[in-house]
Amino acid sequence: MNAALAIIALFFVVAVALALLARRGHExxxxxxxxxxxxxxxxxxxxxxxxxxxxxxxxxxxxGWAYGRGAPALYILCYAAVAYCMSYFLLPAIWRFAxxxxxxxxxxxxxxxxxxxxxxxxxxxxxxxxxxxxLVLQLKGLGIxxxxxxxxxxxxxxxxxxxxxxxxxxxxxxxxxxxxxxxxLKDIMIFGVAVGIGIYLPxxxxxSYGEMFARIEAAKPGFFTLPDRGSSPAWFISTVLLSGLGxxxxxxxxxxxxxxxxxxxxxxxxxxxxxxxxxxxxxxFTGFAAVLVVPGLTGTDAxxxxxxxxxxxxxxxxxGLIGAAGLLTALVPGSMILISAATILAQNVFRPLTKGMNDxxxxxxxxxxVPAIALVAVLLTLRGGSAIVNLLLMGYNLVTQLFPAVxxxxxxxxxxxxxxxxxxxVAGEATVAYISFSGTSLASLLPGxxxxxxxxxxxxxxxxxxxxxxxLVTLATRGRTVSRPAGDIVAMPAADVDR
Numbered sequence: 001m002n003a004a005l006a007i008i009a010l011f012f013v014v015a016v017a018l019a020l021l022a023r024r025g026h027e028x029x030x031x032x033x034x035x036x037x038x039x040x041x042x043x044x045x046x047x048x049x050x051x052x053x054x055x056x057x058x059x060x061x062x063x064g065w066a067y068g069r070g071a072p073a074l075y076i077l078c079y080a081a082v083a084y085c086m087s088y089f090l091l092p093a094i095w096r097f098a099x100x101x102x103x104x105x106x107x108x109x110x111x112x113x114x115x116x117x118x119x120x121x122x123x124x125x126x127x128x129x130x131x132x133x134x135l136v137l138q139l140k141g142l143g144i145x146x147x148x149x150x151x152x153x154x155x156x157x158x159x160x161x162x163x164x165x166x167x168x169x170x171x172x173x174x175x176x177x178x179x180x181x182x183x184x185l186k187d188i189m190i191f192g193v194a195v196g197i198g199i200y201l202p203x204x205x206x207x208s209y210g211e212m213f214a215r216i217e218a219a220k221p222g223f224f225t226l227p228d229r230g231s232s233p234a235w236f237i238s239t240v241l242l243s244g245l246g247x248x249x250x251x252x253x254x255x256x257x258x259x260x261x262x263x264x265x266x267x268x269x270x271x272x273x274x275x276x277x278x279x280x281x282x283x284x285f286t287g288f289a290a291v292l293v294v295p296g297l298t299g300t301d302a303x304x305x306x307x308x309x310x311x312x313x314x315x316x317x318x319x320g321l322i323g324a325a326g327l328l329t330a331l332v333p334g335s336m337i338l339i340s341a342a343t344i345l346a347q348n349v350f351r352p353l354t355k356g357m358n359d360x361x362x363x364x365x366x367x368x369x370v371p372a373i374a375l376v377a378v379l380l381t382l383r384g385g386s387a388i389v390n391l392l393l394m395g396y397n398l399v400t401q402l403f404p405a406v407x408x409x410x411x412x413x414x415x416x417x418x419x420x421x422x423x424x425x426v427a428g429e430a431t432v433a434y435i436s437f438s439g440t441s442l443a444s445l446l447p448g449x450x451x452x453x454x455x456x457x458x459x460x461x462x463x464x465x466x467x468x469x470x471x472l473v474t475l476a477t478r479g480r481t482v483s484r485p486a487g488d489i490v491a492m493p494a495a496d497v498d499r
Contacts, residue, residue, distance in 0.1 A: 005150040007320025008327055012166060015185060015331055019170035019178030026177065030363035033175035034104055034343045040180065040259040042268045047183035048176070048256040048336065049269060050276060053080060054190050055333040056141025059326050060303045062280055066287030068302035070223040072231035073284060075239050080277050082244030088270040090248060092263035093410045098254075106254035106340070107348035110402075113409040116418035117352050122425060123402060124348040127251040128341050130398035134250070135337045135377040137395075139163060141303075142330035143381065148307035149323025151316075160381050163330060164374045171338045172367045176259060179335040186328035191279060193325035198282025201289040201309060209285070216291050223291075234452035238460040239393070246400030246459070252333070252340040342369040397436065397459035401428035401466050408470075416470065419477040424470025431462035 026032050040048070058076070065073035094109065101112050106127055111120035142163040143156030170178045206212035216223055226233050247253070260266065283306070290297075290309040297305055310322050346366035351357045357365075405421040434440065435458045442461065443454040 002151060002153060003316040004320035004323060005146075005153055007317060008146060008149055008323045011185075011189075011324035012162075012327060012331075015182045015328060016166050016170050018181045018185060019174050019335070022177035022181040023174040028173075028175060028363065030104060030343075030347075030359045030366065031102070032177075033363055034255060034339055034366065036176045036180065036259045038099065038259060039261050040265075041261060042265045044180045045256060045260050045265045046269050046272065047187060048180055048259065049253070049273065050183070050187055053273075053276075054187075054279065054329060056138055056145070056326065056330045058280055058283055059190070059194070059329045060141050060144060060306060061137075062283040063287035063290070063306040064303035066284040067290050067297065067305035069231060070220070071226050072236060073287070075236050075243070077277065077280050077284070079240045079243035080247065080280075081274055082240060083247030084270055084274050084277075086244070087248060087273075088267055090410075091257050091266035091270075094248075094254070094406075095257050095260055095263050095266065098258050103258060105344045105347045106251040107344055109254065110405065110409075110421070111348070114405075114416075114418035114421055116422070119405075119418050119422050120348050121352065122422060124344045126398055126402065126425065126429060127344050130395040131251060131337050131341045132373075132377060132380065134395045135334060135341070135373070136381045138330040138334040138337070139377055139381040142327060142334075144303060145307065145323050145326035145330070148304060148311065149319050149326070151311070157382055160378055163327070163334070164378045167331060167334050167338060168371050168374050171335050172370050176255070176336070176339055179332055179339070182328065182335070183332045186325075186332045189321075189325040189328055193322050194279050194286075195282045197306075197310065197322065198285040201313065202285050204313065205289055205293055212285075212288060216288060219292060229451060230455065232451065232455045234455040235457060238455075238457040242400050242457050242459040242463070243393075243396050245403045245463075246396045249399040249402045249406065250340075250395075251344055251399075252336040255336065255340050255343070338370050338373055339366075341373050342366040345369050345373075393457075393459075394436070397432045397457075397462065398429065400459050400463060401425050401432070403463070404467050404470050416474045417477045420470045420472075420474030423473040424466045427469035428462040428466030431465045432458060435461070 026037070031037055036044070062073065062076050065076070097103075097113070098109060101108075103109055103112065105124075107120040107124040110123045111117055139160050143160040146154050146159035146163075147156045170182075174181075202209050202212045206215060213224065226236055248257075257266070286306050286309065290305040294305060294308040294312060297308065307322070307326075310319055314322070343366050346362045346369060350365060351362055402425065404424055405416070408416040408421075435442070435445075441454075442449070442456060442458070446453060
């Protein structure tokens with residue numbers, strides 16, 4: 001075993017051990033397992049949310065897009081800023097509602113807000129469909145990191161299986177507390193490694209940041225400019241908007257919100273997290289530095305740029321530390337994804353179908369589902385697939401369709417109906433599915449449209465369809481129908497609709 005692999009293995013063992021120790025003194029009820037007993041303060045909530053933000057997507061996908069695409073990668077730096085500003089107002093409102101009703105999943109929020117179990121099942125399906133590619137993203141990144149950092153001595157498939165087994169063990173035993181403890185180690189590592197190599201590599205190979213940018217621009221003119229077509233300004237703006245609006249629509253973010261002990265936690269985090277976003281800038285610097293040092297990485301291989309330049313530059317122990325940091329960026333979000341997906345399936349799919357299930361039985365079922373979900377993700381990961389950033393964008397296209405229904409539910413008076421929310425989500429998801437999987441594009445659908453329209457992100461187009469259908473169905477059903485908890489639409493007097 002080489003030194004790099006030994007260090008990666010050591011950190012893997014430490015991370016799993018920390019997660020298992022987190023369970024001590026806590027009875028793993030459903031609320032404890034999935035939400036930490038709703039007792040997390042600002043630091044633990046920060047760690048969980050930062051753990052979800054700084055994943056293998058940031059570590060490998062961010063550097064890979066900086067290496068392969070240049071200026072379009074900067075959307076990653078922008079969209080989180082939009083989300084953080086919104087979180088100051090959005091998350092306290094979600095937390096208050098969830099706290100009052102002891103909600104445990106994202107789908108529970110829709111069930112209670114719209115009094116519709118049918119809507120809850122739909123949201124559960126959308127959530128799990130979006131979480132699977134996000135989990136695949138983490139496992140794919142984990143396989144790349146361990147294989148590259150071990151100089152190829154461990155195959156990606158073996159790393160994926162080992163990581164998945166470790167995740168299953170500590171998620172089943174410790175739940176979200178294990179994720180929080182591991183996130184503390186991850187944040188220390190990612191901050192030191194990402195910032196450290198982002199400072200060192202440009203200075204080492206180019207002498208200064210200015211010289212690095214000048215030499216890359218000379219070798220690749222226009223590399224730091226958005227192209228006129230494809231990843232154009234229209235694509236950039238629509239993608240930032242899509243990702244910013246969908247940022248907190250991920251099910252695991254709802255779970256992180258539910259863990260907080262007070263709403264002030266979110267206002268404190270909204271002030272701090274934008275500064276933490278600067279870490280991404282150093283990840284970009286590493287990808288830019290690799291452009292001329294390790295040329296020739298194309299397609300999905302661009303995700304290897306950070307690790308390839310690190311192998312060219314550093315000794316095995318340092319490469320092991322870089323690999324360990326990358327490993328942790330997969331484990332922490334991977335664990336939260338597994339917890340959220342399992343909780344949603346148990347609470348919002350199986351529980352409504354099985355009368356009389358109590359919280360203890362739901363908790364047991366959720367933990368039993370963890371290995372099954374992980375196995376599906378592993379099999380999809382081993383089949384290969386898209387670049388890391390593309391996997392995340394696919395998930396965002398799905399979860400952002402939940403945004404209109406969330407926003408329109410937060411007022412004191414109900415302004416939308418369950419039927420409208422249901423129809424809008426279905427229309428948005430159907431649009432995403434049709435454009436994404438039929439091989440169709442906006443350019444082929446609208447050949448005479450301006451280039452700016454053709455380059456719009458598919459998710460934004462689907463969101464427009466979603467809102468239009470949502471509005472029309474709400475207007476048609478408002479004042480004469482309302483959803484009951486069972487999901488049935490029944491006639492009601494107009495005066496009772498907004499109670």
